[in-house]
Amino acid sequence: MLFRLLGPVLLEQGAQRVAFTGKQGALLAALLLDAGRVVSVQRLAESVWDPPLPSAPASRVRMLVSEVRRACAAAGADVIETQRPGYVLRLAEGGLDLDGFQVRLGAARESAAAGRPDEALAHYEDALAWWHGTPLDGITGSFAEAQAVRLAGLRLDALEERLAVLLDLGRPADVATEAGALAAANPLRERLHELLMRALYASGRRTEALDVYRALRRRMVDELGLEPAHQLQRLHQRILQPEPPPAAPRPDRPPPAVPVPSQLPAAPPRFTNRDRELSELDRLLSADPGSVGMAVISGPGGVGKTWLALHWAHAHRDRYPDGQLFVNLHGFDSAGEPVPPGTVLRRFLQALGLPPAAVPGDADAQAALYRSLLADRRMLVVLDNARDAAQVTPLIPGGPGCSVLVTSRNALAGLHTTHAARLLEVAVFSDDEARRMLSRHLGPERLAADPASVAVLLEHAGGLPLALGVLAARAAAHPAFPLSVLADELRDPDTRLDALQTGDLGIDLRTVIAASYAALDAPAARLFLLLGVVPVAEAGLPAAAALAGLPAARARVLLAALEAANLVRQPSPGRYRMHDLIRLYAAERAAADLPADARDAALTRLVRHCAATAYAADRALYPHRYVIEVAGAADVPAFSEPAAMAWFESELPGLLAAQRLAAGLGLDTETWQLAYGLNTYLMRRAHLAERVASWDVALAAADRLGGDLVGAIVRWHAGSVCGVAGRLDEGVAHLERALQLFRAADDPAGLAHTHHMLAWLLTVRGEPAQGLAHGQAALAHHRAAGEPIWEANSLSGLGWIHMQLGDDEQARACCEQALTLFRRHDDSSGESATLDSLGRLASRRGDHESAVGHYARCLALRESNGNTWQAADTLVALGDSHHALGDADAAETAWRAALALYEPHHRHADVARVRARLGL
DSSP states (O other): OEEEOSSBEEEEETTEEEEEOHHHHHHHHHHHHTTTSOEEHHHHHHHHSOSSOOSSHHHHHHHHHHHHHHHHHHTTOOOEEEETTEEEEOOOTTOBHHHHHHHHHHHHHHHHHTTOHHHHHHHHHHHHTTOOSSTTBTOOSHHHHHHHHHHHHHHHHHHHHHHHHHHHTTOHHHHHHHHHHHHHHSTTOHHHHHHHHHHHHHTTOHHHHHHHHHHHHHHHHHHHSOOOOHHHHHHHHHHHSOOOOOOOOOTTSOOOOOOOOBOOOOOOTTOOSOHHHHHHHHHHTTSOTTSOEEEEEEOOTTSOHHHHHHHHHHHTGGGOTTOEEEEEOOTTOTTSOOOOHHHHHHHHHHHTTOOGGGSOSSHHHHHHHHHHHHTTOOOEEEEEEEOSHHHHGGGOOOSTTOEEEEEESSOOTHHHHHHOOEEEEOOOOOHHHHHHHHHHHHOHHHHHHOHHHHHHHHHHHTTOHHHHHHHHHHHHHOTTSOHHHHHHHHHSHHHHHHHTOOSOGGGOHHHHHHHHHHTSOHHHHHHHHHHHHSSSSEEEHHHHHHHHTOOHHHHHHHHHHHHHTTSSEEEETTEEEOOHHHHHHHHHHHHHHSOHHHHHHHHHHHHHHHHHHHHHHHHHHOTTSOOOOOTTGGGSOOOOHHHHHHHHHHHHHHHHHHHHHHHHTTOHHHHHHHHHHHHHHHHHTTOHHHHHHHHHHHHHHHHHHOOHHHHHHHHHHHHHHHHHTTOHHHHHHHHHHHHHHHHHTTOHHHHHHHHHHHHHHHHHTTOHHHHHHHHHHHHHHHHHHTOHHHHHHHHHHHHHHHHHHTOHHHHHHHHHHHHHHHHHTTOHHHHHHHHHHHHHHHHHTTOHHHHHHHHHHHHHHHHHTTOHHHHHHHHHHHHHHHHHTTOHHHHHHHHHHHHHHHGGGTOHHHHHHHHHHHTO
16 A cells, blocks of 8 residues: 655555545645644644635534545555544555655665765665656645645755766766756756756866856846855856867778668558648647657557558658667567567667667666767657557657657556657547548449448448458458458458458457457456446446446546556546447457356346436436335435436436346346336437337336236336327226236335326327226325325326316316425426416417416426427427417427427427428
């Protein structure tokens, strides 16, 4: 367990990382900086909030401590104790990166004082390796800012001491490069400027050393009104002394020629579609001419990273007259291990003209010499197929004239922090780009001859350039074969990956994905396989955590590893998507590598998570709905109504697939409960086909389960959806059977709900008198049970039935009673239905102004609830009332809005009805 302050505030426990920002980060930082000592509540409050402190600061501190404790406990760290007058954080030795830094810094200073510079340098670099960016990064406030400045000063002290050791070791070129960058960032730091001047002077760059002094003196006088320290003035005077004349060159020995390596492989043929990325590379690699230009091209295997890098490199060779270095680092090759940086450094040094015998044996010395040789050159270094930042870092030049272009399947975001690398993620082709690539390889005539097969090729290649290239190569190898041969192979998931290989290991898609998979650690690899068995390509974080049987925090860490490896992407926060071909490979490997019981257990966890969460979200949409018992629903965080709608919007494909999956796994209880949880959302969004299908599946599951209550609940809802779908007789049969089962189960609430639904359905079927009897029965049951919301629903339903019977006065009386109850109990859905009925009653008696008022309020409620199905009907009625009042423009506006809702719902009869009103 390690806490980090020297960068973002983190807790690391194995592979798990928990980040702390904002007020939580400020509080944890205050405790860590005084680890082992009690920090009072007052001091903690002053560390978190700038003056004036908020009201009840002690209470707020306790809440923050509780939050930090929970986050630490989730990672297995219980380190904060309560001890008057505040809290103390207990750490084991080596549990804080600041301590690790200071211990090693002390060892470095001892070695330097003892005259052991080599040993001191190793300790300094070990100490500085503890730094991972700006201290307390992501935390604001005066306390955090002051501590960050103090900690940054400790690092600068160490850097200066290290540079002094490098000078002692006779490495002025390295010092000049590093001290120059540091002095530019700290323009009034005298010790840095002294070291820079000494290094430049020792490197024979006397004029530049004098320029450094003059610039520093001018800044100090202008900004501080001070002269440089005496030590700097003495160094300046020493540099001003005349130099001995340089030795004359020997005429019989001309200077050796400087090699100009040109190691780029051939430029890719038929390169297409990457204009945006090429322009972005132009921008990224010319953004700051005063530093090493560095860009990292990342993306999944087969997306064309290397071709992009090589095409850009060949197009810009003239920028780098001193040469181009290239290496394939084999970071993701199945045939061997990644190439160590030391091996690459030896190759590069020899390419730069150094004899093999002159290459140092020490890796640090090799890197320093490499930087020295490139210090005054303009060179391009292409590092292809890197595994991680550690493989790249020693190969980065120090001089501003060079550029580095890295390709990797991993994002290598750490290089952005440590070396200001610009990051460029390469995505798959769009449909148009993919078609253009195929056309360029096969010719437009061949594509035009079989558009159906081309569509299949494009669909299943998924925009992946390697997949498209393999298909183009196979088609080109057999120009007489119809494209339908390839299309048939791609249609079958069992042969799809086989279709995307040519027999050449270098362009075998399965092998490319396998290399990325092989680079994962065991927990991330397991999650990758589990995502492959999920029947949809996208999942939210909670679903992925349930699938893996892990806490959400741990699942997030593993998903971040998969995202960094470009095996999943995060199209929106907390949602993860896998390319279809990668998912197919994951499913293939899961079938081979995961036992069947492990796969089934994971899918069962996912299904139960979906059922519990859908039910909890449904309760937010319809809090007065009949209550069922769903295992785990009480543990799901509460939803607001907008959050529930948003969750259903994003999760709908996965929830529908989860219900089919539940049925396939024999999880009959979860099968019907998923239909129940989805019902309100599907009704509001007018997804009638999905709603019918889900209750058909639920009905089969209920029959397998048996039991009166489950059968009654499912038949009640199946009858309701049959009525909406126009299957009236089938719906009545289901509801009549539901009545029998609710009686057998002795469930009066279920009986009341079923009577209510039968009342509506019988009236729709043209039997309002029979419907009235059921409506009155529902009202009696709900009144006896003391359920005012459902009493209001029954009254509203009776009002509608009386309206069908022509008894408008009784209808209005029922609706007004219902409206009073709905408003008293804040039920906007019931209120909107009753307002719709009152609007129709007003229209029937010719009071169109009142009708417009009722319909307008009804429409506002239905739109706020996301109830687009019924909102469309209300818009038609509103338009009719405006028309009756002679307001043709308002009528047309309402009718056109209704038409825009009817058309995507495929309500063809309603569309025809409204188009006739509009004269279309």
